[in-house]
Amino acid sequence: MLNVLAQLGRVGIGVLERLxxxxxxxxxxxxxxxxxxxxPGLLVKQIYSxxxxxxxxxxxxxxxxxxxxxxxxxxxxxxxxxEQTLGVMVAASLVRELGPVVAALLFAGRAGSAxxxxxxxxxxxxxxxxLEMMAVDPVRRVLTPRFFAGFISMPLLAALFSALGVVxxxxxxxxxxxxxxxxxxxxxxxxxxxxxxxxNGAIKSVVxxxxxxxxxxxxxxxxxxTSEGVSRATTRTVVHSSLAVLGLDFILTALMFGD
Amino acid sequence: MIHSRTIExxxxxxxxxxxxxxFFLAMQVSNLSASSNGEGYDVTARFDNIGSLxxxxxxxxxxxxxxxxxxxxxxxxxxxAVVTLRIDAQYNVIPEDSFAKIFTAGLLGEQxxxxxxxxxxxxxxxxSEISLTQSxxxxxxxxxxxxxxxxxxGGKLE
Amino acid sequence: MVGSVDKQVPLVSIRGLRFSRGSRVIxxxxxxxxxxxxxxxxxxxxxxxKTTLLKLIGGQLRPxxxxxxxxxxxxxxxxxxxxxxxxxxxxxxxxxxxxLTDINVFENVAYPLREHTNLSPSxxxxxxxxxxxAVGLRGARDLMPSELSxxxxxxxxxxxxxxxxxxxxxxxxxxxxxxPISMGVLVELIRALNDASRLSSIIVSHDVQETSAIxxxxxxxxxxxxxxxxxxxxxxxxxxxxxxQFMQGLADGPVPFHYxxxxxxEDLLGESC
Numbered sequence: 151m152l153n154v155l156a157q158l159g160r161v162g163i164g165v166l167e168r169l170x171x172x173x174x175x176x177x178x179x180x181x182x183x184x185x186x187x188x189x190p191g192l193l194v195k196q197i198y199s200x201x202x203x204x205x206x207x208x209x210x211x212x213x214x215x216x217x218x219x220x221x222x223x224x225x226x227x228x229x230x231x232x233e234q235t236l237g238v239m240v241a242a243s244l245v246r247e248l249g250p251v252v253a254a255l256l257f258a259g260r261a262g263s264a265x266x267x268x269x270x271x272x273x274x275x276x277x278x279x280x281l282e283m284m285a286v287d288p289v290r291r292v293l294t295p296r297f298f299a300g301f302i303s304m305p306l307l308a309a310l311f312s313a314l315g316v317v318x319x320x321x322x323x324x325x326x327x328x329x330x331x332x333x334x335x336x337x338x339x340x341x342x343x344x345x346x347x348x349x350n351g352a353i354k355s356v357v358x359x360x361x362x363x364x365x366x367x368x369x370x371x372x373x374x375x376t377s378e379g380v381s382r383a384t385t386r387t388v389v390h391s392s393l394a395v396l397g398l399d400f401i402l403t404a405l406m407f408g409d
Numbered sequence: 410m411i412h413s414r415t416i417e418x419x420x421x422x423x424x425x426x427x428x429x430x431x432f433f434l435a436m437q438v439s440n441l442s443a444s445s446n447g448e449g450y451d452v453t454a455r456f457d458n459i460g461s462l463x464x465x466x467x468x469x470x471x472x473x474x475x476x477x478x479x480x481x482x483x484x485x486x487x488x489x490a491v492v493t494l495r496i497d498a499q500y501n502v503i504p505e506d507s508f509a510k511i512f513t514a515g516l517l518g519e520q521x522x523x524x525x526x527x528x529x530x531x532x533x534x535x536x537s538e539i540s541l542t543q544s545x546x547x548x549x550x551x552x553x554x555x556x557x558x559x560x561x562x563g564g565k566l567e
Numbered sequence: 568m569v570g571s572v573d574k575q576v577p578l579v580s581i582r583g584l585r586f587s588r589g590s591r592v593i594x595x596x597x598x599x600x601x602x603x604x605x606x607x608x609x610x611x612x613x614x615x616x617k618t619t620l621l622k623l624i625g626g627q628l629r630p631x632x633x634x635x636x637x638x639x640x641x642x643x644x645x646x647x648x649x650x651x652x653x654x655x656x657x658x659x660x661x662x663x664x665x666x667l668t669d670i671n672v673f674e675n676v677a678y679p680l681r682e683h684t685n686l687s688p689s690x691x692x693x694x695x696x697x698x699x700x701a702v703g704l705r706g707a708r709d710l711m712p713s714e715l716s717x718x719x720x721x722x723x724x725x726x727x728x729x730x731x732x733x734x735x736x737x738x739x740x741x742x743x744x745x746x747p748i749s750m751g752v753l754v755e756l757i758r759a760l761n762d763a764s765r766l767s768s769i770i771v772s773h774d775v776q777e778t779s780a781i782x783x784x785x786x787x788x789x790x791x792x793x794x795x796x797x798x799x800x801x802x803x804x805x806x807x808x809x810x811x812q813f814m815q816g817l818a819d820g821p822v823p824f825h826y827x828x829x830x831x832x833e834d835l836l837g838e839s840c
Contacts, residue, residue, distance in 0.1 A: 191413075194416065194417055194420050195413070195416060197420045197423070197424075198416045198419060198420050198423075201420070201423050201424075202416075202419045202420055202422075202423045205423060205426070241438045245434060245438065245439075271668075272668075275663050275665060275668070276661040276662070276663050276665040277665050277666070277667055277668070279622070279627060279661065279665065280659070280661055280665030280666075280667075280724075281667075282625075282627055282654075283625050283627070283654060283657065283658075283659040284654070284655075284678065284679045284682070284727075285651040285652070285654035285655045285679075285682075285683065286678075286679075286682050287651075291682075302424075303423075303427075305427070305431075306423065306424060306426075306427025306428070306430070306431075307427065309427050309428075309430040309431040309434060310426060310427055310430045312430070312434055313429075313430035313431075313433045313434055313438075314430070316433075316434075316437075316438055335437070338438055339437075339438070339439065340467075340474075342438050342439040343439055343465075344435055344439040347439060348431075348434050348435055348438070348439050352431070
C-alpha cells in the first residue's frame with residue numbers, strides 16, 4: 151500500500167520536475183529574442199524547415215477535409231431542405247475548429263517530430279555541448295529561432311488549411327452537387343463573422359503553434375542522448391502535442407464561444 | 410543543401426500564401442466589406458416581445474439588409490424590450506412612420522427586423538424612435554391559440 | 568589577466584572535487600593541477616568519469632563540493648557572461664567531433680569567429696584557411712561533416728577549437744576508434760599545436776601508448792580518486808601494482824580478470840544437483 155503511494159509520489163514529482171524544466175526552458179527561449187532580431191536569416195532558415203516543408207501535407211489535407219465536409223454536409227442539410235447553408239457549415243467548422251485543430255495535429259506530426267529528432271540528435275552527437283564550449287548558448291542560438299519559426303508558421307498554415315478547405319467544399323458543393331453558387335457564398339458571408347469566427351480561429355492557431363513548438367523543443371532538449379532516447383522523445387512529442395491541442399481547444403472554445 | 414536564396418524565396422512565397430489565405434477568409438468567407446460596422450445612425454424601437462432576436466441580427470427593408478441590431482435593453486417601467494438598430498449611413502431616407510416587425514427566416518430560422526416604409530415626409534435620423542412595432546410571433550403561443558380555438562369549435566359541435 | 572602573468576600558478580587547479588550522479592559517486596576528493604604550456608594527460612579505465620571531469624572544468628556541470636580554478640578564476644562562481652568569456656579562451660575537442668551537421672567544414676571552423684568577432688569576411692576566410700591548413704584539411708573545406716571520416720572530423724573540430732586562439736584545449740578521448748594512420752596524425756598534431764601555439768593541453772584518454780608518447784604529466788584516476796601522478800616513464804614502472812597493470816595493459820592484477828563469482832568447481836557441480 152505504502153509502496154503504491156510512494157510510486158505515485160515519484161511519478162508526481164517526476165511530472166512536476168519536467169514541467170518546471172519545461173517552463174525554465176521557455177523562459178530561456180524567450181530571453182533569446184533580442185539576439186534573434188538582428189539576425190533574421192536564422193529565422194528564415196527555420197521557417198523554411200518548419201513552415202514551408204509542412205505546406206504540402208497541410209494543403210492536401212485541407213482540400214480533402216473541405217471536400218468531405220461538403221459531401222457529408224450536403225447529405226445531412228438536404229434532408230432539411232437547407233442545402234443553401236452548406237457554405238456556412240463548411241466555413242464555420244473549418245474556420246472555428248478544424249482549421250486550427252487539424253492543422254496543429256498535422257503540424258505536430260510533421261514539424262514537431264522533426265524538431266524533436268533534430269534537437270535530440272544534436273544533443274546525442276554533443277553538438278549542443280560543443281556550442282556551449284564555444285561560448286554559444288544553445289538555447290538562444292538553436293531553440294529560439296525554431297520556436298519563433300513555429301509561432302509564425304502555425305497561424306499561416308492554419309489559414310491555408312481553412313482557405314483550401316472552403317475551396318474544397320465549394321468544388322464539391324457547387325461543382326459536383328449543384329448547390330447554388332450565389333447562395334453558397336452569400337449565406338457564408340452573412341453568417342461568418344470576422345471577429346467571432348476568423349479572428350478567434352486565428353488566436354487558437356497561434357496558441358496551438360506556441361504549445362506544439364514548445365513541446366517539441368523541450369522533448370528534444372530533454373531527451374536521453376541516445377538513439378533510443380531520441381526516438382522515444384519523438385513519440386512523446388506527437389502524443390503530448392496532440393493531447394495538449396485537443397485539451398486546449400476545448401478550453402479556448404469554451405472561453406470564446408460559450409456565452 | 411538548398412541554396413539560401415532559394416530558401417528565402419520559398420519562405421517568402423509561404424508567408425505570402427498564408428496571408429492571402431487569411432485575407433481570403435476575412436474578405437470572401439466572412440465578407441468584411443459588407444459588414445460596414447462603424448458608419449451609420451442609431452434608432453430605437455420598443456417591442457412587447459422580441460422572441461429570440463439577438464444583437465447583430467439583421468435589419469431589412471424590402472428584403473435588403475440595411476443595418477443590424479446593435480443593442481437590446483429592457484425598460485423596467487413599461488416592461489418592454491428596447492431594441493437599438495444601427496442603420497447604415499447610406500439609407501438615410503426612411504420615413505419616420507415606418508413599421509418595424511420581427512420576422513422569422515423560414516420555419517426554424519433566426520429572427521430579424523423588417524421595416525415597412527410609411528408615408529411621412531420626415532425621415533428617421535440618429536436618436537429617433539420607431540413607434541409602430543409588431544412583436545415577434547412566438548410559436549408556442551400560436552399553437553396554443555390554434556388548439557384553444559379548435560377546442561372551442563369542438564365544444565360547439567357537440 | 569592577473570593569472571596569466573604568474574607562470575608559477577597552474578592554469579587549472581582542482582581542489583577537493585566531489586561529484587555524484589544520482590547515488591553513484593564519480594569523484595570523491597580529487598586534487599589535480601594542470602601546469603601551463605604542457606600536455607597533461609588524465610587516464611583511467613572506462614567509466615571513471617574522465618569526460619565528466621572535462622565538463623566540470625568547462626563549467627557545464629557543477630560539483631557537489633570542491634573548487635575548480637581556471638586561470639585564477641573560480642569557474643563555478645562566475646556569472647554567465649564571465650563564464651562565456653572564459654570559455655572563449657578554452658577549446659574542447661569532443662569524442663565525436665561535435666561538428667554542426669547542417670553546415671560545411673569551412674562554416675564550422677568559421678562559426679566561433681562569426682559568433683564572437685566582427686571580422687571582415689576576407690579576414691575570416693584567411694583565418695579559417697590557415698587553421699584548416701594546420702590540420703591538413705584545407706582541401707576539404709566544402710565537404711559536409713557527414714562526408715568526413717572520424718579522424719578527419721576530429722581534425723576539423725580541432726581547427727575549430729583553435730580558431731579563437733585559446734589558452735588551452737581539452738581533448739576528450741582523441742585516439743579512440745582511430746586507425747593507426749589517423750591516430751599517428753592526431754598524436755603529431757596535438758604535440759605540434761601545443762608547442763607552436765604555446766597552448767596548454769589536457770588529454771583525457773585510456774590509450775596508454777599514444778598518450779604517454781606525448782604527455783608531459785600523467786594523472787591516473789580510478790574509483791573517484793587520483794591513484795598516482797608523474798611523468799610517463801615513471802608511471803610505466805610504478806611502484807603501485809594497479810598503475811603498472813593499467814599502464815602495461817596486463818589482463819590480471821589488482822583489477823581481476825574474473826567478475827566476482829563462486830568457485831568454478833562449485834558452480835559446475837552445483838548444476839547437476
